[in-house]
Amino acid sequence: MTSVAAGAKLTGGVVFGDTLYELGGKHDNVFLVVSDCGVGSKKFIESYGDRFIDVGIAEQGCIGTAAGLALEGHVVFVLGPAQFLSMRACEQVRTAVCYQNLPVRLMSYSGGGLLSSAGSTHYGMEDIAILKSIANMTVLSIGDPQMIGELMRLSIDYPGPMYFRMAAWKKDTLLYEPGSVKYEIGKAITARKGKDITIMAHGDMMFQAMKAAEELSKEGIDIRLLDMFSIKPVDEEAILSAANETKGIVVLEDHMKYGGLASTVCDVLMDNGVMPKAFKRLGIPQTYPGFGNSDDLRNKYGYGLADTIAAVKEML
């Protein structure tokens, strides 16, 4: 495994490939099933070719086939883009996989959210809303490339289906010092302790949230930063504490503003009768975004770095 320190760049795809190869060697029931996208999986394919199935560009058949393998006792990793895993194959995910509570791991390599210049055919911006609504499904959104490996290892014995939104696929910054964080599904990571305002983010947006927190700290604003990588199950305690202990909550996500983490946070607060002192959600509005690089698009739609900083200041 590649070993690097926080702040360094690491390619999530390499971590995925290395970890899959490692797990394939340890567990002879691990399969990889793809629809023409075995990117990053070369070592697994070369070593365990009889456990690699490529069905061509056919996501529905891909998920159905994966479910059949899982019914026979295999842990099946399915690699694909967020938008096609969650939408093209939505009913297969729901009915073939989740209904039967099968150990299929949907690995979204395209990150979700607004990928530079891909256009709205390829923006996986509803994936979390769709998949978190399906019973039995666990939904994770990962920003730190190293976390991909840690959570894949953990997934071998984790019950039921799981969705990994791997924002960290190309060269991404390591958010955490390797070994410094214990990853537990259902528990938020406190990336920064603070008492003024809480920023909750997941996936790619964690890096932006960290930058915002640093900028704000220069002005004496003490940010509590929570990495809500486990969107379902979600860390209710962390959400309630944030509402009770800080002056407001900003939820930042590269996803539709309504339906994603922000909505989950609201659900938890309402279900517990807790009203935050202030609340703001930053994400993609009800639109089909056009082209541009990720930063430009985030700025255009109001969830860039400047917007994040402004949202916090408005609460103070």
Add this chain to the structure above:
Amino acid sequence: MADQNEVLRLKEIAFKVRKMLLDLSESYSGILHLGGSLSMVEAIVALYHYGMNINPKDIKSPTRDRFVLSKGHAAACMYITMALRGFFDFDEIVKTYGKLDSAFGTHPCKVHLPGIETSSGSLGQGFAMAVGMAISARQQKKTHRVFCMLGDGETFEGMVWEAANTAGSYKLGNLVAVIDRNKQFMTQFDGTYMNMDPYADKWRAFNWNAIEIADGNDMSSIVDAIDALPAYDSQMPTVLICNTIKGKGISFMEKNLGWHSGSLSKEQWEVATAEVEKAWELERSVV
């Protein structure tokens, strides 16, 4: 050539399945998918009572043949066929069918009913799962087969052909699709708006060994087709295209679009039961 005593034994089971389907329908207040259940009786009976290596006392045996009812709406026919093989108690099916917490509902649910291989009913999905099961068997070097029954209407679904392409490409000779080709869908006949033909050639184009059974309600023909299946380690999946009649055995249901699903009145049950019994008497007397 099929052993005629064996065929007669299977025909008697098929007779019982039809009769029990009628009994279930009469006792149940909701609707049953009778048309597509009656058309596939011979094929599913031949599989569960002749062709498949299964043991109701060891439902998790690793060496068992797998069966997937991809046309899940015909679950009642499968429950009854399995009951007659010793998997379930028919009285339990009648007593609980469709009721709260029952293991038996319109579409089969593996979560509630151990003994079946998959939940199914969303058309096309069972078939893709069967492909996954066949891939697993190959990778594990196991010798069992995976059988999957589909309705012909189901094969309008795009994902059926995605899965068919996978099976053909991966040369899954351990996979057998059985098509209940009754040429009748929920609201139309084959050819009214949509055409299936050239049907066998469609499968052949996906690298399948397509076998047409002229009369898929003829037990002897089904048994012959099962006997002639290529070995599990052959290099091409097989599809048995059973040309059947929707509503088979009940004159007022046969080829009648009104009986895709329905509920039997007492009078209809009496007429239908009398027809099924008469047909069986005739069958037996010929022998």
